[in-house]
Each structure stands twice: as C-alpha cells, then as structure tokens.
Amino acid sequence: MLNRTAQPALKAIDKIKFIAPKEYKITPHVSLYHMKDVPNETTRFDLYFDAGKCRGKNAMASFVNGLLLSGTKNKTSIEINTEINGKGGFYESGISQENSVISVYSLRENIVDIFNTIKDAIKNVAFIEKEVLEFLSDRKQGFNISLQKVNYLAQRAFQEELFGSNKNYSNTTELSDFENVCIDDLKAFHSEYYLKGLSKVVVVGDLNEETIQHFISESIEFSPESKPTYIDTIENNAGLRHIEKNNAVQSAIRVGKILFNKNHTDYLDFLVLNTILGDYFGSRLMSNIREDKGYTYGIGTMLAELNNVGYFMVATEVGADLKEATLKEIQFEFERLKTELVPEDELKLVQNYMLGQLLKSADGPYAMTDLFISVELHKLDLEFYNKAIYALNNITAKRIQELAVKYLNWDDMSIVTAG
Amino acid sequence: MLKYDRFTLENGLTVLFHKDTTTPLAVVNTLYDVGARDESEDKTGFAHLFEHLMFGGSINIEDFDSPLQLAGGENNAFTSNDITNYYDVLPANNIETALWLESDRMLSLAFTEKSLEVQRNVVIEEFKQRYLNQPYGDVWLELRPLVYKTHPYKWATIGKELSHIEDATMSDVKAFFKKHYSPANAILCIAGNFELDEVKALVQKWYGEIPAGIKYNRNLIKEAKQTEFREKVIEREVPANAFYYAFKMPDRLHPDFFTIDTLSDALGRDKSSRLYLSLKKELNLVSSISAYITGSIDEGLLVISGKLNDGVSFDTFDNAFWNELDAFKTNAISTSELEKIMNKIRTSKEFEDMGILNRAMNLCSYELLGDISLINKESEIYNNITADDIQRVAKSVLQKSCCSLLKVKAKENVK
Numbered sequence: 001m002l003n004r005t006a007q008p009a010l011k012a013i014d015k016i017k018f019i020a021p022k023e024y025k026i027t028p029h030v031s032l033y034h035m036k037d038v039p040n041e042t043t044r045f046d047l048y049f050d051a052g053k054c055r056g057k058n059a060m061a062s063f064v065n066g067l068l069l070s071g072t073k074n075k076t077s078i079e080i081n082t083e084i085n086g087k088g089g090f091y092e093s094g095i096s097q098e099n100s101v102i103s104v105y106s107l108r109e110n111i112v113d114i115f116n117t118i119k120d121a122i123k124n125v126a127f128i129e130k131e132v133l134e135f136l137s138d139r140k141q142g143f144n145i146s147l148q149k150v151n152y153l154a155q156r157a158f159q160e161e162l163f164g165s166n167k168n169y170s171n172t173t174e175l176s177d178f179e180n181v182c183i184d185d186l187k188a189f190h191s192e193y194y195l196k197g198l199s200k201v202v203v204v205g206d207l208n209e210e211t212i213q214h215f216i217s218e219s220i221e222f223s224p225e226s227k228p229t230y231i232d233t234i235e236n237n238a239g240l241r242h243i244e245k246n247n248a249v250q251s252a253i254r255v256g257k258i259l260f261n262k263n264h265t266d267y268l269d270f271l272v273l274n275t276i277l278g279d280y281f282g283s284r285l286m287s288n289i290r291e292d293k294g295y296t297y298g299i300g301t302m303l304a305e306l307n308n309v310g311y312f313m314v315a316t317e318v319g320a321d322l323k324e325a326t327l328k329e330i331q332f333e334f335e336r337l338k339t340e341l342v343p344e345d346e347l348k349l350v351q352n353y354m355l356g357q358l359l360k361s362a363d364g365p366y367a368m369t370d371l372f373i374s375v376e377l378h379k380l381d382l383e384f385y386n387k388a389i390y391a392l393n394n395i396t397a398k399r400i401q402e403l404a405v406k407y408l409n410w411d412d413m414s415i416v417t418a419g
Numbered sequence: 420m421l422k423y424d425r426f427t428l429e430n431g432l433t434v435l436f437h438k439d440t441t442t443p444l445a446v447v448n449t450l451y452d453v454g455a456r457d458e459s460e461d462k463t464g465f466a467h468l469f470e471h472l473m474f475g476g477s478i479n480i481e482d483f484d485s486p487l488q489l490a491g492g493e494n495n496a497f498t499s500n501d502i503t504n505y506y507d508v509l510p511a512n513n514i515e516t517a518l519w520l521e522s523d524r525m526l527s528l529a530f531t532e533k534s535l536e537v538q539r540n541v542v543i544e545e546f547k548q549r550y551l552n553q554p555y556g557d558v559w560l561e562l563r564p565l566v567y568k569t570h571p572y573k574w575a576t577i578g579k580e581l582s583h584i585e586d587a588t589m590s591d592v593k594a595f596f597k598k599h600y601s602p603a604n605a606i607l608c609i610a611g612n613f614e615l616d617e618v619k620a621l622v623q624k625w626y627g628e629i630p631a632g633i634k635y636n637r638n639l640i641k642e643a644k645q646t647e648f649r650e651k652v653i654e655r656e657v658p659a660n661a662f663y664y665a666f667k668m669p670d671r672l673h674p675d676f677f678t679i680d681t682l683s684d685a686l687g688r689d690k691s692s693r694l695y696l697s698l699k700k701e702l703n704l705v706s707s708i709s710a711y712i713t714g715s716i717d718e719g720l721l722v723i724s725g726k727l728n729d730g731v732s733f734d735t736f737d738n739a740f741w742n743e744l745d746a747f748k749t750n751a752i753s754t755s756e757l758e759k760i761m762n763k764i765r766t767s768k769e770f771e772d773m774g775i776l777n778r779a780m781n782l783c784s785y786e787l788l789g790d791i792s793l794i795n796k797e798s799e800i801y802n803n804i805t806a807d808d809i810q811r812v813a814k815s816v817l818q819k820s821c822c823s824l825l826k827v828k829a830k831e832n833v834k
Contacts (some may be wrong), residue, residue: 002628004479004523013823042769072765078700081690088762107766130639141726144658150555188607248657250552281493294540297548313421317548319437336781349489356491356510363442397701 003225008293013355016362016381016389019204020372026216027223028043032201033376035369041112043205045102045215050228051100053191054168064189065095066139068102070131070255072124075319077131080121082264097169097198098230112214119218119344127186135355140178151183151317154244154252154418161414162256162311164237166223198222200376204369234258236414255330256313257412259307262378266403268391270312273305273400273407275334275350276342278314281347284288284333285314293329295322296372307377313408323417337404341397353391353401358385420795421772423782426617428623431601431630435782435791436618437610439775442709445611446512447775449521450633450783452606453599454501456571456579458719462771464578468499468542468587469595473505475534477524481685490516498576501716502787509774511611514674515621522625525605528596541718542584546577553828554657564663566720570642582814601632606786610779642667642718649823654830658729659706666816671716672788677800679712683721684760685752691759694723696745699767703763704731704739716788721816733826744817751810764801772812 021035053061069084069091071077084091087110092103102122106114145151156172163169201219205213260267278285278301297317300315318326334340361371362385375384424436458465473496474483487494492509494517506515506678550556559575565575578584607626609618634761645667667681668679687710694708708725771777 002624004519004526007489008519010490010516011510011512012511013491038591038775040769042766042773078691078696082759085689085691085763088759088764088766090763105766105770107762107769109764134703137728141659141706141729145554146655150552172594217713248552249547280488282488290541291537294537295544297545317544317549317552329585349485351491352491353488355492356488357509359443359491360493360508363444366773399553 001406003374003382010352012352013359016233016359017386018362018371019368021204021369024212024216025203026198026219030198030200030219030223032203032212032219033217033372034082034207035204035365038204038206041103041107043108043110043203043207044105045115046197046202047099047102047203048196048200048202049102049252050098050199051189052095052098054097054230055193056189057169058171059173060181060185060189061095061100061193063136063139064172064186064321065093065100065193067127067132067135068093068125068188068194068348069118070120070135072121072126074124075121077311080117083117083239084114090330091118097163105361108207109110111205111207111377112211115215117217122182123222123349127183127190127233129183132181132183132186136178140175143173143175146357148254149249149252150245150296150418151359153258154254155315155417157241157311157418158254158414158416159240160258161237161239161416162258162313163234164414165235166231167233168292169234171233178223180306195222196224197228199305200229202369202373207412230245232308235409236311238412239395240415240417242414243416245419248419249320250317251417252315252317253312253323253326253330254315254416255327255413256311257414259303259310259312259407261308261310262384263308263373264310266406268388269395269399270407271303272350272354272392273337273394273403274301274392275311276346276352277301277337280350280353285316285330288333289316289318289326289329295326297321305374305377320419323340323419327415332405334408334410338408342400344397347395347397350390351395354392355389358388420828423791425786425791426619428602428627428766430602430627430629431634431739432622432626432629433606433786434618434622434788435606435608436613436615437608437641437775437778437782438520438613438615439778440612442612442775442776443511444508445509445514445517445609445613446779447514447517447521448608448610448776448779448783449505449525450606450608450725450780451503451505451600451602452635452785453503454499455574455576456500457599457635457637460570460574460579462570462583462591463574463580464576464585465587465591465595466503467576467578467590468503468538469592470496470503471538472497472528472534472541472592473524475531476529477520478527478529480520480523483520483524486516492517493567497547500572502574502784504780504783506699506776506780508535509593511613514609515625516612517623518621521607521773522629523628525600525602525631526527530589530593532589535587535592539584539587541578543581546581546584554655555656555661558661558663558825558827560661560726561651561653562665562823563651565825566667567642569640570717572717573644576813589600597632599635602626602629603632603634603789607781608779608783612773613771620826627771639717645821645823648819650826651824652826652828656826657829660728660732660733660829661724662727663722663724663827664740664822665825666721667816667821668712668719668721668816670718673734675812677723677797678804678808679816680714681760681764681801681804682809682812682816683712684764685756686747687707687723688760693747694743698736698739702739704728704736741819744813746829747811748810748817749805754806757804757806757809761801761804764771765798768798
C-alpha cells in the first residue's frame with residue numbers, strides 16, 4: 001500500500017555548476033562578456049550605459065533612453081525600426097537609478113546586422129523635433145494613466161522618501177517635465193552619457209570570434225576615459241506618508257529603508273531573513289496577510305541593489321479599508337522575527353527552497369549570464385555563489401534574529417500608502 | 420523537432436514525457452480540461468476560484484506548498500476560458516515530491532471551510548487589483564458580453580461579478596471537483612533528464628490507483644454568426660480615450676488559424692506594422708495601436724486596440740481606421756513584408772522553445788487539441804503562408820459586420 005501521508009525522501013543539492021562568460025577588455029574600463037555555450041540559434045546582446053536616472057534632472061534620462069531609435073540625419077525612426085523588426089529582432093530599453101540598458105534578442109544569423117543598425121541609431125540620433133514632440137505626447141499620456149494606479153503612486157512617493165537625502169536619486173517625474181524639454185538638453189545628456197558612457201557589453205549566443213571582435217571594435221568609441229563613480233551613502237526619510245487617491249478600491253503600501261548590496265558582510269544572511277519574511281509563496285507575510293486573512297492577492301519583500309548601496313522593501317496592494325490593519329500585521333511580523341527564533345523546520349524549508357532557486361537561476365546560458373552580471377556589478381566573481389551555498393547551509397536561527405534586531409526597526413522605515 | 424513520448428494509464432490519465440538532458444530541473448505540468456467556458460452562467464469565476472482551492476490542502480497532505488519548497492521547488496497555476504494549468508518546477512532528483520503532491524490533489528482535496536473562506540477573499544482582492552482598480556482594467560469584462568451573445572466566452576475567467584464568488588458554497592466546490600478533476604479529464608507532462616521507463620514507473624506508482632472519474636463531454640452552445648456591427652461606449656475615470664475593435668475569427672483547429680495570427684502581426688505587432696505606420700506615424704491619430712488574437716480553442720477574436728491622441732475624436736479615427744483596413748484588403752502585402760513578419764515569428768518561436776516549462780505546457784495544450792503531433796508542424800504551417808493567403812483572410816475576417824467596438828471614453832475631469 002502506497003504511503004500517501006509521508007513525503008518521499010529528499011536529496012540535497014550539493015553542487016551547482018556556475019559558468020562564467022568569457023571577458024574581453026574593450027578598453028581598460030569597459031568589458032565585453034560573451035556566453036558562447038548556447039545550444040540553439042538564439043542570441044542576445046545588452047549594452048549598458050552610465051545613463052541612469054541619477055545622471056539627469058527631471059525625466060531627462062528616461063526621455064533620452066526612449067528616444068534612442070527616433071532617427072538620425074540619414075534615417076527615419078521608421079527605417080530604423082523596420083531594419084530591426086524586419087530581421088526578426090526584439091528591442092528593449094529601460095533605465096534604473098544608475099543604469100540605462102539596451103537589450104536585443106534575435107536569431108544568430110541577424111545579430112550583426114541588428115547590432116550595426118542600433119549602433120548607428122544610438123551614435124547619430126538627431127533628436128528631430130517632430131519625433132521628440134510625438135514621443136513626449138505619448139509618454140505624457142502614459143504618465144497620466146500611471147497616475148491612476150495606486151501602485152504607481154505609492155512606488156513613486158516611496159522612491160522620494162527612500163532616496164530622500166540625495167536629490168539626484170529621489171526626484172521623480174512630474175507633469176511639468178513634459179512641458180519644459182529643450183532639445184539641446186537632450187543632446188547634451190546623450191553626448192555625455194551615451195557617446196562616452198558605455199559601461200559594459202553582454203553577448204549571449206553561439207557566435208564566432210570574428211563577430212565578437214566586430215562588437216568590440218565598434219564599441220570602443222563609446223567607452224569613457226575613466227570609470228564612472230556612484231554614491232556610497234544615502235539615507236531614507238523615516239516615517240509615514242499617505243497619497244490620497246479618490247475612489248480607489250485598493251490601497252498600495254510600501255515599507256522599506258536603505259540597506260546594502262552583495263559587498264556587505266550581512267548580505268547573504270539577510271537574504272535568508274528576507275525570504276522568510278516575504279520572498280516566497282510560503283513566507284510569513286504571505287501566510288499571514290494573504291493565506292490567513294485574505295487581505296490581499298499578494299505581498300512580497302525584496303532586497304534591491306545599486307552599485308554601492310541597496311534597499312529593502314515590502315510591497316502590497318490591499319482592500320481600501322485594510323491598510324492600517326495590514327501595516328499592523330507587517331510590523332507584527334518584523335517584531336516576531338526580532339523576538340522569536342525561527343523554528344528549525346521553517347528554516348530548513350527556506351534553505352532548501354533558496355538552494356532550489358539558485359539552481360534555477362543558474363539553469364541555461366541566459367539565466368547563468370544574468371547571474372554572473374549580478375555579481376560582476378559589484379566587482380565580485382562566481383565564487384560568491386559558492387559562498388552563498390555555504391552561508392545558506394550554515395545559517396542559524398540566532399543569526400537571523402540578530403539581523404532582524406539590527407535591520408528591521410520599524411522607526412527607521414519609510415512607509416508610504418496610496419489609496 | 421520537439422521529442423516526446425506519450426502513454427496512457429488504465430484509469431485514462433494521458434501522460435507525456437519530454438526528455439531534456441541539459442537541465443538539472445524537472446517540470447511536472449498538469450492540465451485539467453476545464454476552463455471558465457465550462458461554468459454555468461449563474462456561477463461564473465468558479466474554475467478560477469477552484470484553482471486557488473487546489474492549494475488549500477489535499478486528502479492526505481495538509482499543505483501543498485511547503486513540501487514542494489522543502490524539495491527546492493516552486494509552483495504556480497493559471498486559469499483561462501479554456502483550461503486550468505498547474506505546474507511545479509524543482510530539482511530533478513526530487514521529482515517524486517511533485518508527483519506525490521499532484522497525485523494526491525487529483526485523488527481528492529481536503530475541502531476545508533477555512534480554505535474556501537480565505538480563497539474567496541483572496542480572489543475578491545485579485546478581482547479588485549487586476550480588474551477594478553486599474554485604468555482600463557474592466558475592458559474585457561465589458562467587451563466579452565458585447566462580442567459573445569450565447570457562448571460562455573461572454574464572461575471573463577475572473578467571473579461576471581463579485582457576488583458569484585462571494586456566494587460559492589462548499590457543495591459547489593465538491594461537485595466541481597467531481598465533474599472535472601480526475602484522470603479522465605487531465606493531461607500530465609513530465610520534463611527533465613529521466614529515462615522513459617523510470618517515468619512510467621513513477622507515474623504508475625503515484626497515479627495508477629486514482630479512480631478514473633467520468634470523462635466530461637462538453638456540449639457548449641455555439642455562438643450564432645455575427646451579422647451586424649456592434650458598438651458600446653463606456654465612460655471611465657481614465658486620461659485617454661481608448662478603442663477595442665474585436666473581429667470574430669475561427670477556432671483554434673481551423674486551417675486559417677495561423678494565417679490570421681500572421682495577419683494580426685502584419686497589422687499591429689510592432690513599430691513596423693501597417694496600422695502603426697499609417698494611423699500613428701503618418702496621420703498621428705493615436706498614441707499606441709496594436710493587433711493580436713485571443714488564441715482561444717473555440718471561435719476566437721482578432722483585436723485591434725489602442726489609445727487616441729488628445730484632441731482626436733473617435734469618429735475621425737474610425738474613418739481613417741476603416742479606410743486603412745480597406746486599403747489593406749485591396750493591396751496584398753508584399754513578399755518582402757511577409758518575410759520580415761516571418762523573421763519575427765521565427766525568433767519568438769526559437770526563444771519560446773528554450774524554456775523547459777514552456778515546452779511542457781505546450782505539449783499538454785497540443786495533446787488537448789487532439790493531435791499532439793501538430794506541435795512539430797507549426798513552423799511548416801507558418802512557412803507555407805503566402806501574401807495571397809493573408810489577403811484572403813483579411814477579406815474574410817476584417818468585415819464590419821463581424822466586428823464589435825468598445826470605446827472607453829475619458830471623463831472630462833480626468834483628462
């Protein structure tokens with residue numbers, strides 16, 4: 001008779017194979033990373049530029065990023081897009097606080113043509129007035145739509161409070177940003193942070209040496225004279241802020257503070273604490289606020305990283321009348337981690353779960369490349385993940401409690417509600 | 420070529436095995452042949468609510484998630500108008516935990532009142548978060564009943580209204596389980612670095628004893644042919660006017676299905692597509708426009724949607740829109756334009772096939788359609804599509820008398 005009540009025996013994950021992409025120096029400060037081991041025709045390249053939000057006033061960084069394919073003296077935006085799309089390429093671009101990233105997905109046979117098109121488009125973008133006005137009008141409409149979302153309102157206000165001590169990091173888009181755009185400012189930003197702002201090139205795909213050398217030689221001119229620097233410290237404004245939104249049926253909540261990134265000695269252990277609290281389906285917050293009380297469809301926590309700092313954040317959307325009750329429960333879960341040891345079986349579960357996630361993060365050339373880039377950003381190498389496995393296997397409930405006491409102080413948190 | 424093996428247990432469970440030697444992970448994907456189209460009109464949203472209840476503990480196992488997480492895995496599920504699909508991804512050497520969990524909840528659920536009460540609330544919050552508290556979030560709740568008059572596609576998977584979820588009872592839940600959740604109504608796919616014999620033995624061990632259940636025979640009311648243009652205007656607190664033109668198209672197994680998919684790409688996949696070039700870049704009437712198909716198993720939709728620029732009226736746009744469609748129907752796309760569209764389709768296909776989870780889900784979907792071998796014929800079907808085919812389906816699908824238009828009008832105070 002089959003025993004259906006007992007879980008089948010488990011096998012531990014003892015080893016994960018981490019593979020680094022090959023590094024080529026484009027210049028002393030800029031590298032190209034190539035992951036060659038791809039078993040099919042797919043390819044991707046990413047261009048990283050030092051052209052994040054923190055480099056420009058208002059929405060400058062976001063505008064320039066969105067206008068990169070808007071046309072040159074010799075080519076219209078339509079021609080550029082048709083060259084890329086016609087070769088079956090998918091173009092994505094976006095910015096974060098400190099970076100601008102362009103990503104292109106395509107088949108191997110077309111990657112060089114698409115790269116050449118994009119290089120020419122970025123290098124020679126002319127910021128043609130008609131294109132700029134059209135772009136701003138589209139973006140403004142999108143911005144107005146976002147302002148209707150409590151989630152966006154909360155995230156925007158949270159960013160202002162989180163990066164409170166540094167204006168370059170805390171400033172967010174305003175409606176007025178769309179009115180006061182000067183084409184010369186766009187050009188100046190582009191010339192400083194794109195034409196001389198390349199920080200890294202990442203290539204995934206079974207490509208030959210000649211192709212890689214082509215990417216390298218074509219990238220040299222974008223490389224800066226020196227390595228860019230980023231802030232080392234920043235402080236959040238602690239306390240509660242509410243953004244009123246009429247007729248909202250849900251309220252969005254953000255709770256968090258400035259913390260650290262992979263370079264900090266508490267990082268790996270804090271990651272375990274973060275997972276227990278809110279970073280998996282069975283987390284404390286999900287069990288309490290979703291599965292026990294039904295206040296929300298989802299709640300989660302994260303540890304996000306910048307070049308030299310990081311931040312911790314809780315995010316959720318709950319029924320409009322439940323925001324105080326939810327904040328009370330979040331605080332309750334912070335306190336519980338500070339005052340009670342995590343039970344052994346819960347810790348074991350989280351350890352195994354996190355190992356499984358790491359195995360998944362290293363599965364396949366694309367995932368593996370992203371895993372590598374997330375340590376390279378902090379000047380670390382793949383040895384970091386072996387340390388992570390060790391840390392994960394050896395963490396204690398007491399250590400988690402210590403970290404909770406050290407970092408989960410409710411009075412230090414920036415708290416934002418919108419709704 | 421996607422390789423697979425297929426076998427059936429005595430109780431009727433269809434099992435697919437896809438071998439992948441390159442990954443340390445395994446996927447266990449379970450498709451239940453039940454979706455929102457199988458609900459009765461006074462109890463909508465039930466297939467989806469039920470999906471949530473499947474995580475509330477089964478007959479022998481109190482909690483679904485914890486043992487899987489302990490095995491280093493994770494899981495999720497989704498419900499569509501056609502199917503309900505559950506998947507687990509975990510380290511391959513712990514696959515037995517997933518089979519233990521999935522087979523137990525196929526055997527029977529725990530049916531606790533607490534789980535029903537909490538998941539009702541969670542789904543109500545999901546309803547609010549995704550459909551009520553988002554600008555344009557309720558569009559599909561409005562569009563479906565405009566387009567479908569009799570077929571159950573007329574309601575969305577989340578349900579017609581919150582009260583249907585609020586009123587769900589335990590006896591509804593049990594009856595639904597009995598009717599739809601059994602080996603006879605399920606397709607299981609296992610993917611990972613295993614041997615076929617090993618998979619057969621494991622599946623037999625965990626699923627072999629589950630009673631077959633009764634094969635559910637679907638007998639849905641067929642949607643009558645639409646013969647008139649329909650239009651509905653709703654006013655909402657949104658900043659921009661939006662339009663949704665929905666054209667009826669044939670079912671998933673119709674020989675023109677992929678041709679119409681390609682037609683939607685030609686019209687509005689990206690910034691090189693016809694409608695983007697004419698209605699946005701040339702005439703500057705819209706901020707965005709795109710075209711796509713719903714891809715449903717029964718008669719589906721080709722939808723063209725977008726948002727108007729400030730100061731452009733619905734009427735101005737509407738005239739230009741139909742002119743553009745007429746032009747498209749008269750002048751077939753060129754071979755080189757078609758080639759570009761096909762390049763994009765090839766790229767997506769190649770990337771889509773990379774993920775082991777995608778492959779497992781796709782295999783189950785094709786098996787459900789009745790002929791799994793179609794999965795390896797898709798590329799060839801696309802390759803054989805000609806510019807004339809596109810023109811032919813454009814003429815048959817893009818007719819005003821088969822079209823329903825939903826306009827979302829911005830309230831003045833928001834604009």
